[in-house]
Amino acid sequence: MAMTVEQKHEGIGKYLVVYLCILALAGLQFAIAYQNITAAQMFRRMLSVALVEAGVAVMFFMHLWSEKRGFLLFVVFFTIFVLLAMQFGWTDSFRLTQCAGYCS
Amino acid sequence: MSQADLTMQGHSAGMLTDRPFAIPTKKLAMWLFIIADTMTFAACLVAYGFLRNATPDWPRPFHSILNVAMMTFILLTSSLTMLLGVQSAKAGDKAGAFRWTMITALAGIAFAVLHIREWLGLIGEGMTLFKNPWGTGLFGAAFFSVTGLHITHVIAGVIALTIVGLRYKGGRYNADDIEIVGLYWHFVDLVWMFVVPFVYLLNLAH
Numbered sequence: 001m002a003m004t005v006e007q008k009h010e011g012i013g014k015y016l017v018v019y020l021c022i023l024a025l026a027g028l029q030f031a032i033a034y035q036n037i038t039a040a041q042m043f044r045r046m047l048s049v050a051l052v053e054a055g056v057a058v059m060f061f062m063h064l065w066s067e068k069r070g071f072l073l074f075v076v077f078f079t080i081f082v083l084l085a086m087q088f089g090w091t092d093s094f095r096l097t098q099c100a101g102y103c104s
Numbered sequence: 105m106s107q108a109d110l111t112m113q114g115h116s117a118g119m120l121t122d123r124p125f126a127i128p129t130k131k132l133a134m135w136l137f138i139i140a141d142t143m144t145f146a147a148c149l150v151a152y153g154f155l156r157n158a159t160p161d162w163p164r165p166f167h168s169i170l171n172v173a174m175m176t177f178i179l180l181t182s183s184l185t186m187l188l189g190v191q192s193a194k195a196g197d198k199a200g201a202f203r204w205t206m207i208t209a210l211a212g213i214a215f216a217v218l219h220i221r222e223w224l225g226l227i228g229e230g231m232t233l234f235k236n237p238w239g240t241g242l243f244g245a246a247f248f249s250v251t252g253l254h255i256t257h258v259i260a261g262v263i264a265l266t267i268v269g270l271r272y273k274g275g276r277y278n279a280d281d282i283e284i285v286g287l288y289w290h291f292v293d294l295v296w297m298f299v300v301p302f303v304y305l306l307n308l309a310h
Binding site: 011012015016019022023026029030032033034039042043046047049050053054057058061062067068070071074075078079082083086087089090092093094 | 125126127135139142143146147150153154157158169173176177180181183184187188191287290291293294297298300301302305306308
């Protein structure tokens with residue numbers, strides 16, 4: 001659907017705010033990298049910020065928020081379940097670091 | 105013709121004419137591609153995380169964040185310019201849409217140049233796919249695989265932006281096509297939001 005010039009300018013203002021928020025979140029990730037914390041804490045903090053950043057980008061830059069609610073739910077749930085399914089290997093990864101089982 | 109046949113025909117016709125989720129078919133196809141590609145990147149990052157966690161002498165070779173910060177700034181800004189292109193296309197501003205789309209493509213080229221410069225620097229320091237001077241050889245394989253997959257997407261995006269922009273200018277494509285290529289570009293940007301912290305920032309030398 002075509003938009004008016006006023007709608008276009010209004011949209012640009014909103015996107016500029018979203019862009020600045022994402023830029024600030026990216027800056028926060030760089031700041032976390034210089035914190036004096038363990039790698040595990042750093043990973044958790046960076047992952048949290050990245051998820052918020054990605055969520056804002058998907059909802060507003062990719063306009064998922066303004067799509068049909070059914071489509072939004074389809075994308076979100078489908079992605080979450082498959083991403084969760086990829087996490088089964090982690091337990092083995094931790095086992096290897098502790099040299100359990102056949103690891104020597 | 106029986107009542108059952110009529111009902112069946114009506115049902116089939118409805119199934120064929122209704123658009124799933126009331127969005128254009130090409131846009132739905134792009135969303136499905138993005139979901140599938142999310143899985144590809146997620147698998148790569150999970151495999152990278154697994155290797156990093158299970159390897160004791162994982163190297164931390166990055167001394168400066170300047171290059172990666174510049175790359176991040178360029179890519180995030182290119183998402184904004186892409187949005188301006190989509191907005192212009194929807195408002196019927198053909199020249200504006202073409203201009204912003206080409207600016208986005210140029211930002212993509214700048215990102216790729218910085219990325220390749222960084223790769224060459226690391227290769228110059230002795231890093232290859234299988235060995236590096238700092239620790240386990242797995243680091244090179246993981247680093248080049250993840251960042252290589254991403255830069256391939258950036259280069260493909262630059263090509264797509266250029267083709268769609270030119271065809272839009274020539275009247276063969278419309279605002280929907282600009283929006284669809286924009287979706288892809290935002291996705292490439294989104295992936296970078298995960299690559300930066302896990303591949304670069306977690307491997308900063310302190």
